[in-house]
Amino acid sequence: MTVDIAVEANDLVKHFGETVAVDGVSFAIPRGTVLSMLGPNGAGKTTTLRMLTTLSVPTSGTGTVAGHDIISDPDGVRRSMGLTGQAATVDELLTGRENIRLIGRLYGIPRNRIGPLADDLLDRFSLSEAADRIAKTYSGGMRRRLDLAVSLVASPPVLFLDEPTTGLDPRSRVELWDVLRELVRGGTTLLLTTQYLEEADTLADEIVVIDRGRVIAAGTPTELKDQAGRASVVLTLSDVAELDRAAGLLRSCVSEVHVEESQRRLVAPADGLDDMTRIAGLLQEHHIEVDDLGLKRPSLDDVFLHLTGHRAEEEQVPDDTGEGSSTPPHHSEAGSTVREEALR
Amino acid sequence: MTAAVQPGPQSRPRPSALTGFELERRGLFQQSLTVVWRNLLHIRRMPEMLMDVTIQPVMFVLLFAYVFGGSIAVPGTNYREFLLPGIMVQTIVFSSFVVAVGLTADLEKGIVDRMRSLPIARSSVLVGRSISSLMHSSIGIVVMAVTGLLIGWRIRDGVLDAALAFLLLLVFGFSMIWLGILVGSMMRSVEAVQGFMFTVMFPLTFVANTFAPTQSMPAWLRTIAEWNPVSSLTQACRSLWGNGDPAPASAAFPLHHPEISVVVWAAIFTGVFAPLAVRAFRRRARD
Secondary structure: OOOOEEEEEEEEEEEEOOEEEEEEEEEEEEOOOEEEEEOOOOOOHHHHHHHHOOOOOOOEEEEEEOOEEOOOOHHHHHHHEEEEOOOOOOOOOOEHHHHHHHHHHHHOOOHHHHHHHHHHHHHHOOOOOOOOOEHHHOOHHHHHHHHHHHHOOOOOOEEEEEOOOOOOOHHHHHHHHHHHHHHHHOOOEEEEEEOOHHHHHHHOOEEEEEEOOEEEEEEOHHHHHHHOOOOEEEEEEOOHHHHHHHHHHHHOOOOOOEEEHHHOEEEEEOOOHHHHHHHHHHHHHOOOOEEEEEEEOOOHHHHHHHHHOOOOOOOOOOOOOOHHHHOOOOOOHHHHHHHHHHHO | OOHHHOOOOOOOOOOOOOOOOOOOOOOHHHHHHHHHHHHHHHHHHOHHHHHHHOHHHHHHHHHHHHHHHHHOOOOOOOHHHHHHHHHHHHHHHOHHHHHHHHHHHHHHHOHHHHHHOOOOOOOHHHHHHHHHHHHHHHHHHHHHHHHHHHHOOOOOOOHHHHHHHHHHHHHHHHHHHHHHHHHHHHOOOHHHHHHHHHHHHHHHHHOOOOOOOHHHOOHHHHHHHHHOHHHHHHHHHHHHHOOOOOOOOOOOHHHHOHHHHHHHHHHHHHHHHHHHHHHHHHHHHHO
């Protein structure tokens, strides 16, 4: 059986004048799964999303959404997808209900169906109480939920979300994740961009890491973490004075040990439980007291650092508009040299 | 990772809005009307948006009629009667301003993108914006007419002539809307639009016969003023409403045939600005 592909990007390229915002991005999303585009601000995530949602015409390359070509059949694409943009693009002067009504009518949903549909959507997104208040009075989380509700007016099989939780407090973020999981359970295919590693880790079946307009890695969250190297054992000692002795003991059975004195911590590469029990036994034998002992897999943050040489979340400059993301952020000296070479 | 992120069973029914009924086939006009509905809701929610066609022009009328009016001599009528058509023309010319501000705000806020991501005629955003802006400016015309009637302005010729004058105002307003779309698509912020439009609109509406007769201007300025399309429209309204004498023999050609001139100017503006505006909007919306 061939895999049913809901969204496909095929060597998408976008130039803005001299700037190369997207430099050959390809991926495919099987139906009913979640793909997360992960990358820092200015990596080209939004631009890729805008091309797939027919808002921006690719300089070259192509793509399909629910089988419709983004170049030759943009209307087919628009009929099959919902889009939740970076800034929640609800109409501030309209009430929640009117926002749904506006988009619903534009889709051509019959007038007499819109009322019940709006009630249903508002209820699903816990907005019933605020339904008749103008969206200006909504909190950030409510706006996002309304934005999402509006995107779902025509029950699109594919949903694009551009940094859906940027600027939300942790609680609203978790709530939104629940809503998204619910949608996926219902069969919706999701493509979401994020600069939060945790978000990609929790939601995505597959992650595409994008940096400076290119895909630099792709795989399941677990595969990506494996790429970043082995797991490690992390020990926190009770007594800082014992650090050196403990480090010496560990060196006898593992290849390398990192000492983090300020944290009273030792970090050593380990393959699994065997290594861990061996280390635990050794310490017990020599009466070294341990506050905490654990096996740590590399986080996506480690993955990102490993792949790009810089952290994903180091730049917290708000990305104000779609166009904003086309400007490359200020990378390290070495980074900008690479970029300039790529431009030549 | 939790089990929840695994792809769910496809068989489970999605709470679908579309099951059980067909989407209506709606054309450009109906989609535009939905956009108009939305734009009018904006006015209802923020009535101060109407200040530019209500309080502001009323203030202008009062200022000009009572402060400057006494020192401006006009041929064949009193100053208030002379002034009213001028103010109405200014109001309708400013409809381009209304369009530009509204369009830029929608572009800035991502509303246009949202609409462009829908399976609708892409021009419905523009058509809807134009219709609601014309309605917006028409409110101004009504307010001006009422204010005028209160301070002594009268329609002194026939009903048909009077209606023709209002029609010419609308036709000219329509051509000005394209200028608004052009400016709105090119500018990056509402503030930029306001800055640009004030700089263009004030000379355009003042270097004309709107507020003072052109005869007393320096010769070079008078030529500019009399060829100004705004003067043709003002002259057309004055002559159709019977507010003052026809243009003197020394006036430039357009003022002797004001009605035809208005139609020609409107056609030229639409012909020039409409393609430019659509191109600028497309370009703005493409990237």
